[in-house]
Amino acid sequence: MTGQTETVRRYFKAYEDTDRQAIEPLLTEGFAFSSPQDDRIGRDAYFRDCWSNAHSIRSFDLERVVENDDEVLVRYLLEMQDGRRMRNVELFRFENGQVAEVDVYFGRNVE
Numbered sequence: 001m002t003g004q005t006e007t008v009r010r011y012f013k014a015y016e017d018t019d020r021q022a023i024e025p026l027l028t029e030g031f032a033f034s035s036p037q038d039d040r041i042g043r044d045a046y047f048r049d050c051w052s053n054a055h056s057i058r059s060f061d062l063e064r065v066v067e068n069d070d071e072v073l074v075r076y077l078l079e080m081q082d083g084r085r086m087r088n089v090e091l092f093r094f095e096n097g098q099v100a101e102v103d104v105y106f107g108r109n110v111e
Contacts, residue, residue, distance in 0.1 A: 004094050005065055008072045011092075011099065012060040020051060028098045035104035056081050063087075070094045077110065085110040 007026055014023035031043040033050060041049065057080060064075040072092045079085045087107040093100050 002067055003097060004070075004072050004092070005067050007094070007097070007099065008065065008074055008092055009062065012062065012074075012076070015054050015057050016059055018054045020047070020054075023051070026099050028095055028100045031099065032101045033104075034102070036106055 011023060011026055014020070014026070027043060027046075029043065031046065032040045033042075033046040034040050038045075038049065057078065059079045061077040061079070062074055063077060064073075066073045070093060072094070073089065074092070075087065075089045077085060077087050086109050089105040089107065091103045091105075093102075
């Protein structure tokens, strides 16, 4: 496992543990986050709008992790505290060992 893949695993673990202190040093100051609901929001908006939902997450099962140069692509099964499950894909882009950008692609709910 490379450093970038380990950083991605730590990113998801921080969500599972609702540990903001663990995730903050993983992200660059210029961090940008995109999803179907967010268009390249910055670090402050990410912590305000996205991180605030960390408490509703039970676990991530990283099913596929592909690393290439300065990017890591992850497909995972997400389980929420209320039992809902969904499969998503996230593309992480790195700069100097930190996550500079995340693009999230929502998948379907899994029965």
